[in-house]
Amino acid sequence: MIELSHIEKKFGDHTVLNDVTVTFAEGSVTALVGPSGGGKSTLLRCINLLEIPTSGRVRIGDDAIDFHPGDKVGWAAIQRLRRQTGMVFQNFQLFPHRTAIDNVSEALTTVLKWPRERALQRARELLEKVGLAHKAEAWPATLSGGQQQRVAIARALAPSPKVLLCDEPTSALDPELSGEVVEVLAQLAREGTTMVIATHDLRLASTIAQEAIFLDAGVVVEKGLARDIFTNPERQRTKRFIATLTQKPTEQEGSGI
Structure with missing residues (x-):
């Protein structure tokens, strides 16, 4: 169970998240949607504290942290919560000087202090899961964007x-390559x-979300079944946004969008 309670996030005088309270059930898949600048990436990053909330509470399982304006949260508490999450970034963020298998195993050996052979075995299993066992020794520069993102997913899953x-796991990919990533995420959802x-x-x-926000x-305008x-x-605001996503390119061009 993940709970965000009354989350507020400010950058200077600008409020990016305003009193957001949401819950994510164990085993659920939730899509955060909305216009650019609406706060969805910031909310996502507040879950694992890549962005520190100005105020509110973040709970993952039995661990919770309360935030108050001006207070500083200890690094150990942040790490304890963050280690329960895996992060897949928009632009892959693979280590260019590490092979695919080393990218996946790096955190296991460096952070969790696993023996190298155990970490490599875990990495091989995850590369198999994302359909890239045959690319274990490949360098990131030799992989397609879809393959790089699948390695990044395997890396995020490594510490369970x-x-x-x-x-935005598919935004840097063309439709064909994004399909590879959608299928991997769909399998994880199943x-x-x-x-x-x-x-x-x-x-x-x-394709994969049961819930949508x-x-x-x-501000959370609407939430419910995807x-x-x-x-x-x-809500009318949600209807307008969904309409922009479902319009065909010719319709958008004809309307001057």
Whole structure:
């Protein structure tokens, strides 16, 4: 169970998240959707404290941290919570000087102090899971974007996190390559992996998410079952946003968008 309670995040005088309270059940897949600048990536990063909330509470399982303006949270508490999450970034963030298998095993040996052979075995299993066992010794520069993102997913799964956080995992890919990533995430969803995904990709969100949260201007406008949000939203603001995602390119060009 992941709970964000009354989360506020400010950058200077600018409020990016305003009193956000949401819950993510174990085994669920939730899509965070909304316009650019709406707060979805910031909310995602607040879960694993890559962004420190200005105020509110973050709970993952039995661990919780309360935040108050001006207070500094200890590094040990942040690390204890962060280690329960895995993060997949928009632009892969692979180590260019490490092979695929070393990218996946690096955190296990460096952070968790696993023996190298145990870490490599875990990495091989995960590369097999994402369909890249044959690329274990490949360098990132020789992999396609879709393959790099699949390595990044394997790396995020390596320490067996309680939740997988994905920040626009397909936005840097063309449609064919993004399909590879969607299928891997869909398989993880079928296996019961808890995921929170910030995305503009309606195909990704509608394919694998059970729940959806629509954010705009740092506020939760609407939340509910993904099929309802994407096909029959209640709020007018949500309807306008979903319409922009489902319009065909020719329709957008004809309307001057």
